[in-house]
Amino acid sequence: MKGPTPAATVLGLLVTAALILAGCSSNSGPTDPDPSSEASTSTSTSTAPPQAEITVDPAGGTDEVMPDDTITVQAVRGEIDDVTVVGAGGDEIDGAVEGQTWTSSARMKPSTKYTVTTTAQGPEGGTTTDKSTFTTHDPEVTATYGIVYSGRTVGVGMPVSIQFDSAVTDEKYRRAIERAVSVETTPQTEGSWGWLDNRQLMWRPKDFWTPGTTVTIDAPITGYQTGEDKWVAQGASGSMTIGRRQMATVDINAHEMTVSQDGQTLKTFPVSSGKPGRETETRSGMKVVIGKQREMTMDSSTIGVDKGEKGYYKVDTDYNVRVTWTGEFVHSAPWSVGAQGSTNVSHGCVNMAPQNAKWFYKHSLVGDPVNFTGSDREFLPTEGIGVWQFSWAQWQKQSALA
Template sequence: MGRFVTRKAAIGKILAAAAAGALALTLVTACGNDQPKAPTFVNNNQAAAPSASPTAPPVPFEFAVTPADKKKNLPVSTEIGTSVKGGEITSVALTDKAGKAVKGTLREDKSSWVPSAPLKYDTDYTATVVATSAAGQAETKKVSFSTRGKSGNDIGSGMYLFNGKTYGVAMPVVMEFSPGIPKRDRAAVQRRLFVQTDPPQPGVWHWVSSGTQAYYRGPDYWQAGTKITVRAALEGIPLSNGRFGDQDRRATAKIGDKFVMKVENKTKKMQVFKNDKLVKTFPVSLGKPSTPSSSGTLIVMDKQEHTVFDTFAELGPEEGYRTDIDFAQRLTWGGEFIHSAPWSVGDQGVRNVSHGCVNLAPQNASWLFGQTKVGDPITIKGTERKLEPGNGWTAWNLSWADFVKGSALPVPDSLKSPGSTGNATPTPTPTD
């Protein structure tokens, strides 16, 4: 049983449920990263003195700050840019017109200082930046600027990682945008997507071609017990299509035990692994040839113990159906699920009869539902259809080499190879 739910409806329901404090869907339409000494010149009539390499000339101390002084109508996403040669940034302070301090953190590469929250609209600010030369000389620069008013022409955005939740090891950080982010804006947006992992693990952002989604993951699944802290600092960021970022989003979540499912169409069986140990094998029925299941690595996106699959709007009155479903676990936006299917028990392990879903016997579906988490991966092999990019959280359906190609920012060589232990992002950034 099962066929496709509309993407728009599913997104709306997931985000609406998240705003209420839970990730859930309602009615669905179903399956389907020593200075060298100066040289000694020798007189041929004297004993030769030891030779040494030339000393490199000192780097001149240069120090600049942005924005320009008295700049007006800046976005509330404004950062204090810092550029120093022959020295380093010592401190950055930002205050509003009333003298109230604004909290913030320097990016790790010290290219700018990022406020910990969006600045206020229609507000005057003064930034005081101190840099110290290599010789110990301190220099202070002050700039004042003002922010623009709120436009009301915002993008819609969502983040599929919620505070305090526990997820599976394949859970990417997923950003959703409506409309999609134009290509020329993606680097600027990506620089405002901040991720930290504890223990540290590398990761990179990848954009789907439409710009409607961006995923963050590493070369390998997250380590069990990892804490992920995310800030999508998008409020007020200006885009080339005349829109602005809608809001800052934050979440700190945990990664639970490693739980992996593998399905082979050839055998019509599901193998279930917990912490790399095989714990269960179940017979399954997949999508029949006319409505095949998608082959690839999919991720559990949502779970509902009881729901209704209603496909009349999608398939019409002749082929559509409305069916009560138990233990439903969404895998794609198009409507493929793992779920209980008592009507196909005789077919499970033998033949494929579903509309694209992974059918299980009720007792097996119930056990599996009690074990899985959103973010757990399932790999399906050998069906007539490949998983389409963006049809669900398809971050793990790409090799690492292909995944890093989707970054809008340059990816260091240290992050391009599997098993990388490089920094968490191409330009590590603060989440405070």
């Protein structure tokens, strides 16, 4: 038998070498993947961090929210950065965050749309901003009030006076209002709130003010109730300054007025007070100057005595200093000069000669005390600024919190 030829041997070696090379290439070299094969398939997933989740009470779109309701914003997921609650008029409701919850600390205006804007951080970062709106209750009556004599220099007998245009009908409403209001004085002064009636809340010092005292009043009672479906829509603040210490005394029986400043007598005037009779007798008591009017017409019909009835009068007067709401003034009365100093002939006012009345008018401030003595007809506190008709202990009991 013949062996392989040289050519066949060479060819066999070449084929073997090629197979060996091919095997090495398959195990160690790069290959192009087959897109149709399962082994070559790969996927990539990217997930956004979770956002903050916020709940607001009252919920967005709610109507008839009561002005004294509390607003809460809670972070169910994440943390609260900031909350603002703004009314349609631009007023902002204060509040604070504790833990995961923001809670309002002020009441709202009635009949007002509010926008709640919340900024919060998600649990893994990222900021979320949420907005919602709600509307407060539209009451039957919007209650109004004022701080009387705010911004003025007043006499030492003038109390702080918050006067409501309609009655604060229930003790619980008066208590809530009294807790909300405050007075600050420089120098510090002892005093107490009290209700003169259900429309007049007053802060009276224990004794007459020290001259030069500054008084600041804060009455932030927006959203407080004063009666059945009566809500306050706007808070108020004010101030007043106490002037010099001037006091007047009218001795009804002696027909004399004495005026002093800082304990020194300035003037003594002859006067004529109200003539005898229950409807005309001048009232005794510690009154306070309520206001001044240079000229006016005094008409008895304004106090219930009409034209044609006994006691009717209508007369023009000058230099009028009012001391009661019931029609008592100190004023010029040239027609009664002959009786001044000896006889009481007026309808209840204090009559003075024109020059004397002019002096008293010029030198009087609202809030100056005027003490009347000698009459059996007592001045009732609600007939004027009657806070000094109470002892200190009695006045403290006028507080709704007493």
